Amino acid sequence: MQVGDLIRVKKGQNTYEGILMPFENELDDKFITIKLENGYNVGFKLEAVSVKVVRKGKPFSATMPKVDILHKKGLPDIAIIGTGGTVASKIDYMTGAVYPAFSPAELLQLVPELGDIANISGKEILSIASEDIRISDWKNIGASIIDQFNEGCKGVVVTHGTDTLHFTSAMLSFMLRGLQNPVVMVGAQRSSDRPSSDAAFNLVSSVNFSRTDCKEVAVCMHSSLNDDHCLIHRGTRVRKLHTSRRDAFVSVNCPPIAKVMGAKNIEFISSYKNNAEGDLYLDDAIEEKVALIKTYPGARDIVAAYVDKGYKGIILEGTGLGHVPMTLYDEICRGIEEEVVFGMTSQCINGRVNMNVYRGGRMLKEAGVIPLEDMLPETAWCKMCWVLGHHSDYSEIKEAMLADVAGEIRPTSRIDTYDIGRW
Amino acid sequence: MQVGDLIRVKKGQNTYEGILMPFENELDDKFITIKLENGYNVGFKLEAVSVKVVRKGKPFSATMPKVDILHKKGLPDIAIIGTGGTVASKIDYMTGAVYPAFSPAELLQLVPELGDIANISGKEILSIASEDIRISDWKNIGASIIDQFNEGCKGVVVTHGTDTLHFTSAMLSFMLRGLQNPVVMVGAQRSSDRPSSDAAFNLVSSVNFSRTDCKEVAVCMHSSLNDDHCLIHRGTRVRKLHTSRRDAFVSVNCPPIAKVMGAKNIEFISSYKNNAEGDLYLDDAIEEKVALIKTYPGARDIVAAYVDKGYKGIILEGTGLGHVPMTLYDEICRGIEEEVVFGMTSQCINGRVNMNVYRGGRMLKEAGVIPLEDMLPETAWCKMCWVLGHHSDYSEIKEAMLADVAGEIRPTSRIDTYDIGRW
Numbered sequence: 001m002q003v004g005d006l007i008r009v010k011k012g013q014n015t016y017e018g019i020l021m022p023f024e025n026e027l028d029d030k031f032i033t034i035k036l037e038n039g040y041n042v043g044f045k046l047e048a049v050s051v052k053v054v055r056k057g058k059p060f061s062a063t064m065p066k067v068d069i070l071h072k073k074g075l076p077d078i079a080i081i082g083t084g085g086t087v088a089s090k091i092d093y094m095t096g097a098v099y100p101a102f103s104p105a106e107l108l109q110l111v112p113e114l115g116d117i118a119n120i121s122g123k124e125i126l127s128i129a130s131e132d133i134r135i136s137d138w139k140n141i142g143a144s145i146i147d148q149f150n151e152g153c154k155g156v157v158v159t160h161g162t163d164t165l166h167f168t169s170a171m172l173s174f175m176l177r178g179l180q181n182p183v184v185m186v187g188a189q190r191s192s193d194r195p196s197s198d199a200a201f202n203l204v205s206s207v208n209f210s211r212t213d214c215k216e217v218a219v220c221m222h223s224s225l226n227d228d229h230c231l232i233h234r235g236t237r238v239r240k241l242h243t244s245r246r247d248a249f250v251s252v253n254c255p256p257i258a259k260v261m262g263a264k265n266i267e268f269i270s271s272y273k274n275n276a277e278g279d280l281y282l283d284d285a286i287e288e289k290v291a292l293i294k295t296y297p298g299a300r301d302i303v304a305a306y307v308d309k310g311y312k313g314i315i316l317e318g319t320g321l322g323h324v325p326m327t328l329y330d331e332i333c334r335g336i337e338e339e340v341v342f343g344m345t346s347q348c349i350n351g352r353v354n355m356n357v358y359r360g361g362r363m364l365k366e367a368g369v370i371p372l373e374d375m376l377p378e379t380a381w382c383k384m385c386w387v388l389g390h391h392s393d394y395s396e397i398k399e400a401m402l403a404d405v406a407g408e409i410r411p412t413s414r415i416d417t418y419d420i421g422r423w
Numbered sequence: 424m425q426v427g428d429l430i431r432v433k434k435g436q437n438t439y440e441g442i443l444m445p446f447e448n449e450l451d452d453k454f455i456t457i458k459l460e461n462g463y464n465v466g467f468k469l470e471a472v473s474v475k476v477v478r479k480g481k482p483f484s485a486t487m488p489k490v491d492i493l494h495k496k497g498l499p500d501i502a503i504i505g506t507g508g509t510v511a512s513k514i515d516y517m518t519g520a521v522y523p524a525f526s527p528a529e530l531l532q533l534v535p536e537l538g539d540i541a542n543i544s545g546k547e548i549l550s551i552a553s554e555d556i557r558i559s560d561w562k563n564i565g566a567s568i569i570d571q572f573n574e575g576c577k578g579v580v581v582t583h584g585t586d587t588l589h590f591t592s593a594m595l596s597f598m599l600r601g602l603q604n605p606v607v608m609v610g611a612q613r614s615s616d617r618p619s620s621d622a623a624f625n626l627v628s629s630v631n632f633s634r635t636d637c638k639e640v641a642v643c644m645h646s647s648l649n650d651d652h653c654l655i656h657r658g659t660r661v662r663k664l665h666t667s668r669r670d671a672f673v674s675v676n677c678p679p680i681a682k683v684m685g686a687k688n689i690e691f692i693s694s695y696k697n698n699a700e701g702d703l704y705l706d707d708a709i710e711e712k713v714a715l716i717k718t719y720p721g722a723r724d725i726v727a728a729y730v731d732k733g734y735k736g737i738i739l740e741g742t743g744l745g746h747v748p749m750t751l752y753d754e755i756c757r758g759i760e761e762e763v764v765f766g767m768t769s770q771c772i773n774g775r776v777n778m779n780v781y782r783g784g785r786m787l788k789e790a791g792v793i794p795l796e797d798m799l800p801e802t803a804w805c806k807m808c809w810v811l812g813h814h815s816d817y818s819e820i821k822e823a824m825l826a827d828v829a830g831e832i833r834p835t836s837r838i839d840t841y842d843i844g845r846w
């Protein structure tokens with residue numbers, strides 16, 4: 001039984017038939033995963049099933065016709081950097097075979113439209129499940145992006161698993177200073193091989209957008225259940241809001257930047273950064289001891305635990321306008337005494353914190369908790385890691401957290417109004 | 424200077440004029456809050472401003488004409504239980520005076536339409552900021568609701584602050600067994616005194632819905648920025664998704680139960696429970712040592728901290744389909760060895776967890792983490808508190824967590840498909 005074989009799995013009364021998927025690592029010898037004809041993956045515990053090979057698989061390379069790669073004059077050079085996730089696996093698994101599809105020939109074979117809009121180069125630098133992404137990975141991805149630009153690429157596309165795509169896009173937005181060209185992150189929600197899968201369409205749309213004059217880190221994902229267009233979200237303003245739907249990624253507290261219709265036209269729908277500031281470089285000074293805490297009624301112990309562990313910064317995801325239960329108040333005050341920096345965001349996701357309206361908020365603000373306006377909690381966590389990599393003085397940290405670096409915050413000068421917001 | 428006075432506050436170059444709001448407690452002697460003419464509250468640190476009384480206020484009772492309360496035959500008896508929050512404060516603060524508006528006369532004076540649809544009684548049992556709600560408060564609220572039904576009320580409305588309204592509605596959904604009549608929770612997003620404030624409209628709509636044959640705990644809140652209707656959400660399926668907008672409350676993973684047009688008609692838009700099961704009673708056996716953890720890239724220390732503190736249950740709010748970074752894997756396994764029960768939900772909010780698709784999910788499920796299908800993290804936390812109050816055996820706990828008690832979970836019998844969901 002080899003990866004790529006069509007196998008039949010019997011479990012109790014039920015029989016399943018599908019292509020044997022690659023094992024992810026040595027821990028997987030207890031499980032097998034097959035891809036059903038309908039495109040879905042099913043996992044089985046080996047000891048609970050009986051397995052039979054129906055048809056041997058063919059290696060991917062054998063089924064792929066040759067493609068001539070011509071460097072077409074007039075088309076921009078675009079680099080695609082692979083980090084793992086469903087975009088890649090969609091491509092890998094088309095025949096059930098493992099194949100990192102990052103050579104130009106492979107990419108063009110799988111998504112021919114790419115050849116009409118760009119000269120593509122590809123490089124897989126990581127292959128991890130995105131929930132396992134770490135700060136060191138972000139530094140590597142950032143350095144690879146800089147390399148591609150230094151080699152003359154007009155734009156860089158980064159493929160990424162969707163679980164933490166919005167964390168990575170926010171962190172890169174802070175780390176990549178002086179962008180002269182677009183960095184477009186792209187994922188796919190469905191590893192299914194259905195004609196309606198979002199992988200190819202998202203990839204073409206992201207390459208198309210990477211040719212524009214947008215000097216930001218952006219996220220390109222499906223906008224609806226139809227194949228009509230993708231949306232381009234600002235890297236600091238986007239969140240995954242559905243576990244499985246293809247339109248799971250949504251801009252929060254601001255409109256998306258653009259609509260992209262695959263390889264076809266691009267419609268800008270809000271303002272974006274198109275002026276470069278200074279030279280391109282990677283600013284990856286990061287403090288790793290930063291926590292993200294979602295509060296809940298009666299929560300206690302958790303702030304104290306992080307303070308005791310030597311954490312330097314804590315992003316609170318409070319309720320409503322930025323509140324925590326008073327059970328946490330003393331723990332927060334002790335943290336502040338021990339020079340831990342606290343920032344407040346809201347678990348409502350949409351809208352703006354306002355710590356002036358109610359007593360609880362005022363007390364926390366008075367104690368030194370920084371109200372982070374309309375910043376997403378995930379973005380605030382990334383920013384705190386980055387800001388604490390640069391500053392150790394509280395007032396400098398506060399100023400830096402509240403200064404707009406990459407479109408992540410829109411401060412209000414009015415202390416007396418809620419933001420109606422947009423969602 | 425007294426509560427209710429019109430005062431002028433000078434802060435630097437700026438002058439603000441408004442009604443002095445009540446002090447919330449003794450800690451407030453450093454702050455004052457005024458309500459501006461536009462309805463917004465502004466807080467000031469007293470030492471930073473100068474203050475002058477422009478016009479003395481009048482006590483609320485003096486400005487309120489007498490209302491004759493007639494018990495009208497043919498109208499149902501509805502009880503309104505007050506627990507604090509903006510619905511009450513909207514009513515309290517109409518003249519800037521503190522007044523718990525929970526006598527029938529006051530409620531009818533402020534919202535006259537109530538008298539056309541019900542015989543109202545009112546009782547304020549708590550007055551807290553909702554972020555401070557505790558398990559003991561939920562037991563009190565539950566007991567008061569039972570009392571009202573035992574006294575013959577046809578329906579009970581509970582006013583509540585919006586920060587944790589969805590936690591309270593979920594917890595009451597589990598604790599109130601054998602409901603024969605509706606319990607409708609209601610809040611208001613705007614304490615503003617504008618004509619367009621949602622407080623009165625939400626209250627009328629909630630009283631209207633409390634007259635139906637729905638035998639569930641429901642939440643009644645504004646559905647849009649217009650005053651055209653409220654939505655009735657299932658108590659276990661609703662979440663606050665905007666810090667300030669009036670339409671902040673949204674049904675997740677299922678449609679709302681009904682639309683209510685104030686005191687006018689009610690349009691049911693999905694199925695609801697209208698058959699009673701056994702007698703009404705309060706089942707308030709609750710385990711308090713339950714934590715809710717939102718994961719983030721590289722998260723560590725936090726699960727171990729709760730395990731060390733003797734927590735009995737932990738709801739994980741993982742990424743995507745229900746994943747956590749591998750940095751937490753050993754901590755979770757140690758917790759499971761020490762008989763801590765783990766349940767998995769998703770920080771995507773919408774959609775369903777599926778721990779069969781990827782290796783990380785399978786490993787956690789194999790270790791004993793319970794995938795909580797399409798349950799909201801907040802609801803899952805309430806349910807875990809309640810289930811652990813009743814069971815100590817892992818397989819009983821697992822069975823109870825996955826059994827549908829109050830519409831909070833829709834299990835799937837298919838292991839191989841994502842749920843397209845509805846959002």
